[in-house]
Amino acid sequence: MRSLLLTVILLPLSTQAQIPTSVRADSLAIRSIHTTTLVQGDCYDWLRDLCALGPRLSGSVGSEKAVAYTKSIMDTLGLDRVWLQPVMVPHWVRGDQEQAHIIGRRPLLNESLTLCALGGSVSTGDDGISAQVVEVHSYDELRKMKPKDVEGKIVFFNVPMNQAHLRTFHAYGETARYRVFGADSASKKGAVAMVLRSLSTSLDDYPHTGVMVYRDTTVPHIPGAALSTVAAERLSAALREDPKLKLHIRMTCETLPDVVSYNVIGEIRGTEKPDEIIVVGGHLDAWDNGAGAHDDGAGCMQSIQVLQTFLDMGYAPKRTVRAVMYMNEENGARGGREYARVADSLDENHIFAIESDAGGFTPRGFGIDSVLLVRINANWGSLLGSFGLHELTEGGHGVDIGPLKEHGCLLAGLNPDSQRYFDYHHAPSDTFDKVNHRELKLGAAAMASLVYLVAEYGVK
């Protein structure tokens, strides 16, 4: 079925009469959502401007510019309410450009490697760290090593993302634990630093940062860094030639005191059930080494686009629809927790939240809480499918809306095509030119379509 709308237009009247009125109306509304977004939507231009403001990791000057800019967009739309919600956020800074090079017995091996500090890492000190390298390919391998083989060395997790998965997020889910906890585990074995192969599905020279965590306060906090996938290949090859080579790394990152920042929120008040609140959101902060175009400038601008589309097509939602740009998803998720805390303290009734935090690529469908998934599949599966949204799967919402679940809110996430996302994720290559204007707008239209259905019919 090409589209339900075409069916409605092309079939004779006698057949049309068999299609319930609400299905016809919903099909026309969703067609209008797509047309309005594709023809009149401004999200692509907003994203260009957002990316031009500079890096916007929590606590940075760029993040405050992003807050002001995002609020200014919503202020001009004619929403019922726009406001900033204060939240204390961590403030980690990268310091000088990181340095890494191999010191081998054979001068040929002595090359520089591209590397970046992981978010939250401690510094190496001004002089840097030079030490032998022990390459491992899993936690199991590290666990089985004798402490004397690790002590005083740099542990190198060379764990490629598994290319066999059709959806790259599955590979990311398997491998991210090395980035998050690798330094902690290496330190327990007596290592002086941890470097890992970047979490990327491509082979290039961009290092991909991301959050790391020191779980154990009883072991020393050692530096954690990511090598580009090319640098990881080079280091591994050099180790095969000279297992006793040393790696020198220098990073001057540090964690400063927490600072105040903001979630940015705008809403259209519902006409019939204003107390039932629907959230559509993304996270405004982004890693400092890139422009955060796909992660997650795209999701933020798409969320505001949902509101602009509703206003432009003259649709007044029955339930309140709120766009929320969360602060600090990348290294703390404080914005998401604070939003849920405030919602709870105000006794607000959030019935549904959807987040776009998987890139601004062609939408394929949604990940949805199981209770709602059954209902959406049964009632609207073919309708959404006729707009290219075929993949309705269980679970998979964004991090920021997660805390709303404790208060009974049903969750969903936009599922775009994932094949290119981890080329750019948390890397200097995540820039505006990697975003296609039609793909970005289609993602916004997809979210607006699902939000429209929930705004009309609720979740019960």
Ligand SMILES: [Zn+2]
């Ligand atoms: Zn993200």
